[in-house]
Amino acid sequence: MASFGGGASDARCLCGARVPQGGRTVQVIVLDTRYFRSPLIRENNAYKPDDSADKTMLGEAQWKRLEAQFRTPADLRIVMTSIQFVPEDHIFEKWANLPRERQRMLDLIKSTEAEGVLFVSGDRHLGEISMMDGGVGYPIYDVTGSGFNQSRTDWRLQEPNRHRVQSVNYNHNFGWIEIDWKQEDPLIKLQLRGEDGDVLAYQPIRLSWLKRGRIRSN
Numbered sequence: 001m002a003s004f005g006g007g008a009s010d011a012r013c014l015c016g017a018r019v020p021q022g023g024r025t026v027q028v029i030v031l032d033t034r035y036f037r038s039p040l041i042r043e044n045n046a047y048k049p050d051d052s053a054d055k056t057m058l059g060e061a062q063w064k065r066l067e068a069q070f071r072t073p074a075d076l077r078i079v080m081t082s083i084q085f086v087p088e089d090h091i092f093e094k095w096a097n098l099p100r101e102r103q104r105m106l107d108l109i110k111s112t113e114a115e116g117v118l119f120v121s122g123d124r125h126l127g128e129i130s131m132m133d134g135g136v137g138y139p140i141y142d143v144t145g146s147g148f149n150q151s152r153t154d155w156r157l158q159e160p161n162r163h164r165v166q167s168v169n170y171n172h173n174f175g176w177i178e179i180d181w182k183q184e185d186p187l188i189k190l191q192l193r194g195e196d197g198d199v200l201a202y203q204p205i206r207l208s209w210l211k212r213g214r215i216r217s218n
Helices: 060-070 099-112
Strands: 015-021 024-030 041-043 046-048 076-081 117-121 127-133 139-144 164-169 173-180 187-194 199-206
Touching: 024 060, 060 099, 117 173, 127 173, 127 187, 127 199, 139 173, 139 187, 164 187, 164 199
Parallel strands: 024 076, 076 117, 117 139
Antiparallel strands: 015 024, 041 046, 127 139, 127 164, 173 187, 187 199
16 A cells, blocks of 8 residues: 655645555655756757756755655655756756756755665656766666657667666666565666567666665676
8 A cells, every 4th residue: 555645735746655565665756847947058959057056956845845755764765757867968858957956865865864765767768777876875876768659769879878877778668666575685676678578778786785885886
């Protein structure tokens, strides 16, 4: 049984769910990265980083709710964001376009001592798995899956991504996460799958890797 936070009055704010899994808890957090977001700087069809202190991605109300969610006990926290959190090298929409807000997220994870944070994203019409050291005490992963039926390969060039740990895929794809709780150190399988369910990319991690003090290089 999943318990959801928020209601009709919170339609434009963060929503969260806690899903019990055999004595452990997976927290699912869905962010609204559109309604409150400040306008982005765009030049020659490329978005530019804006370090202005008054720019926001989530808005103060949503930030406060996110902090409350991070302070809620959970073994694994899957944070859903429509745009990529980890990648920063491409010219399209991403958290890195508002670097202060991106850093605020990392600072919040660290200050609340929230462990097990894992990002999932879309938007890009491609699939890839990225990882960065965000200074929170453990690696930050971002599983990007898109689009299930809107991918195109005829106009795409290979994109740089210094944080990529699994190769980019431009075919129809979707993200898939499996968790084996039966193992002493639960195995988390981060995957991208094709329209027929075939595994296109696979990155195994352990739950212990997402705990403070357990930084693991790629």
